[in-house]
Every structure is written in structure tokens, then in C-alpha cells.
Amino acid sequence: MTATVERATRMLAIQAALVVAAIHLIWALPQLSVSLLFNPVEDSRPFLFVPAAFVLVAIAAALFRGYRYRRLSALGGGTLAALLVGYLLVTPDPIGSLAGDPLAAVSKLAEVVGIVVFAGLYYFHHPDRYGSPIPDDAAARDQ
Numbered sequence: 001m002t003a004t005v006e007r008a009t010r011m012l013a014i015q016a017a018l019v020v021a022a023i024h025l026i027w028a029l030p031q032l033s034v035s036l037l038f039n040p041v042e043d044s045r046p047f048l049f050v051p052a053a054f055v056l057v058a059i060a061a062a063l064f065r066g067y068r069y070r071r072l073s074a075l076g077g078g079t080l081a082a083l084l085v086g087y088l089l090v091t092p093d094p095i096g097s098l099a100g101d102p103l104a105a106v107s108k109l110a111e112v113v114g115i116v117v118f119a120g121l122y123y124f125h126h127p128d129r130y131g132s133p134i135p136d137d138a139a140a141r142d143q
Contacts, residue, residue, distance in 0.1 A: 005124075006121075009120045009121055009124065012113070012117045013063060013073075013076060013117040013118050013120075014063050014064055016111070016113050016117060016118075017057070017059055017060040017063075017076055017080070018057065019106070019107075020080060020107055020110045020111055020114060021054075021056040021057050022053075023103055023106060023107040024049040024050075024052060024083070025050065026103070027049065028045065028046040028049035029046075029050070031045075031046045032046045032050070045090075048086075055079055056076070056079055059072060059075060059076040063076075063121075069125060070127055073119075074122060076114070076118045077114070077118030077119055077122065080111045080114040084111045084112065087104070
């Protein structure tokens with residue numbers, strides 16, 4: 001039963017990370033230009049969203065490959081939390097902004113879900129082991 005819950009939590013974390021990464025890339029890529037590198041920048045969010053999205057994609061790929069480390073879970077949850085807190089700090093009226101921008105609302109919902117499931121993965125991944133205390137399918141068949 002624990003293996004099933006851990007697997008479902010891992011899949012939900014992968015999906016949340018990929019949804020947030022996709023939404024941030026959809027928003028940031030059209031706003032990037034080379035001229036912004038040489039002129040003063042009013043809005044630095046595109047330059048922060050692209051690396052954050054790449055980090056989230058890398059975390060999702062590592063989780064998909066079966067890496068079960070607490071540091072990976074902490075990095076995923078921390079990245080999502082940084083994006084959520086940054087939005088709350090930068091936006092003067094977050095509730096009104098979310099009501100007017102459905103893409104941002106989906107992103108913030110996925111970030112909250114991602115923070116919760118990455119916290120669950122942090123709980124499942126034991127700190128004294130290199131991987132999960134839950135055996136994977138191949139190890140369970142060999143025994």
C-alpha cells in the first residue's frame with residue numbers, strides 16, 4: 001500500500017512540476033529579447049522564469065527515472081514555493097490578479113499542489129538510505 005501511495009505522489013509531483021514549468025515558459029519566452037540584456041530591465045521575471053522552468057523539468061525527469069532522494073524533493077518543493085511566494089510579494093492584489101488571469105491561477109494552483117506532494121515525497125524518502133525505503137518493482141520480483 002505504501003508503494004502505491006509513494007508512486008502516486010511521485011507521479012503527481014512530476015505533473016505539477018511540468019505544468020508549472022510549461023506555464024512559466026509560455027509566459028516568459030515571448031517577452032525575452034537580446035536588447036533586454038543590454039538595456040535596463042524593468043521586469044526581470046522572464047530571466048528568472050526560464051531557469052526555474054529548466055530546474056523543474058530536470059527535477060521531473062529525475063523523479064521519472066526513479067531517483068528517490070530527499071534533496072531532490074526539497075529542491076522541487078522549494079522551487080515551487082519560491083515561485084509562489086515571489087508572486088505573492090510582487091503582485092499588489094494577488095486575488096484580483098488571479099481572477100483576471102486564468103493562466104496564473106492554474107500555475108498557482110499547480111504550485112500549491114506541487115508543494116504539498118513534494119512535502120509528501122520528502123516524508124517518503126528516508127534520509128538514511130540512498131533511495132526510497134520502498135522497494136521498486138524489479139527488486140520486489142527478485143525476492
